[in-house]
Amino acid sequence: MAGRRKRRKKLPEGTVNVTIESLAHDGRGVAHVDGKVVFIDEALPGEEVVFEYTDSRRDYAEGKVVELKTRSDLRVEPKCPHFGSCGGCSFQHVAEDQQIRLKENLLSEQMQRIGKVDAPTIWEPLTGPHWQYRRKARMGVKYVPKKGRVLVGFRERRNPFLAEIESCRVMHPIVGEKLMDLSAMIGQLTIKDKIPQIEVAIGDDECVLAFRVLQAPTAEDKQIMSEFGRQHGISMCLQSKGPDTIMPIPGDPEVIPMYSLPDQNIRFKFKAAMFTQVNYEINRKMVTRALEALALTRDDNVLDLFCGLGNFTLPMATLAGHVVGVEGDLPLVKHARENARFNQIENVDFHVADLSKDVREMEWSQQKFNKVLLDPSRAGASEVLHNFKHWNPERIVYVSCNPSTLARDSGILVNELGYKLVKAGVMDMFPQTGHVESIALFEK
Secondary structure, eight states: OOOOOOOOOOOOOSEEEEEOOEEOTTSOEEEEETTEEEEEETOOTTOEEEEEEEEEOSSEEEEEEEEESSOOTTBOOOSSTTBTTBSSOSOTTBOHHHHHHHHHHHHHHHIIIIIOOOOSEEOOOBOOOSSSOBOEEEEEEEEETTTTEEEEEOBBTTSSSBOOOSOOSSBOHHHHTOHHHHHHHHHTSTTTTSOOEEEEEEOSSOEEEEEEOSSOOOHHHHHHHHHHHHHHTOEEEEESSSGGGOEEOTTSOOOOOEEEEGGGTEEEEOOTTSOOOSOHHHHHHHHHHHHHHHTOOTTOEEEEESOTTTTTHHHHHTTSSEEEEEESOHHHHHHHHHHHHHTTOOSEEEEEOOTTSOOTTSGGGGSOOSEEEEOOOTTOSHHHHTTHHHHOOSEEEEEESOHHHHHHHHHHHHHTTOOEEEEEEEEOSSTTSSOOEEEEEEEO
16 A cells, blocks of 8 residues: 655644744755744844744744844845745855854854764864855756746746756856856757756866756757857757667767866866765865875775765875775766776775665675775765674774764764764855755774
């Protein structure tokens, strides 16, 4: 029998006056009303606000500010005209120099509350550009006859509909400042209502846009798209099905975007739909910090879990004796191997494995690793941590995009596996948003 869908409770009527107690991990203000936690958009700690409910569940509720009665010193006027309607950014109402401090506080609070651990040393946060930094994205596309135009961009906040925006200030300008141009170009196509999304992949010097098409474009459509690409310096690709079907428009050259790690003299080739870090400046600083924290030597046998296309694996191999990278996505592993050959790095091995499952019987897992780096998805790495009893690494660097799962896994490492949390810190990978990228160092 199919599971029943959870019903939302009827929304309470009227507005409510509360004082914001703290921030949630996604940047929303937290308050309590009648014993129930309420997450309120655009509300900051210490502020007294009047809010209205937007959703109500059994365990929590959600709301939005309708009146600001007291104003936090952290609050500023958002610079983007689409703030509040577009769901892409949620932190623009916080002063730029304070955004990272709030994220630091959030990481410390999560570590203490969820993981029951304290970091004796807090790393100075890694910071970079606050605008025009984003180089990877998946943008939605929707032809809306009533508006007489094609919408290109991101979904509305907590809403499945696309926001009506004209530009994106956090996106690299080669795309962020051309949303209306893209809209006009798609509006000329016979398949303007058959394009649901665009994969954006911007390298150091190249830009690739992969258009998901639900119907084959005509020859005229292809000509229009190809001309747009030439005019704006963008490689235009078509995607008929899965990511492996992404191909340049027939007759156009294939462009493979690349990003670099200059300090390690490494360049990575990647495909449009492959995962890469969105912020190149912070990624470079992050890799350097991870290498310094691991203190690698030629005597080290290092394990890189959730290695992707080798973002950490290859730079670690320039310092360590041997590095093993493990990733669940086969195309990423194949690309990691290609990048190792491209950079003439031979002391690495890559393997495919679902790290949420038991991997103890796999051949690569039988080795001993004295140092480990892991960079999991938002779900964290709790399932694979128990293998550390066999590997028994002396030093671990954990890179995380979710402070709550990092805190949970830190609790496992410290309170169950006997490690010490030496340092932890945040990295401003996603300015203007509530996303928190962090890094932690553990020692046996």
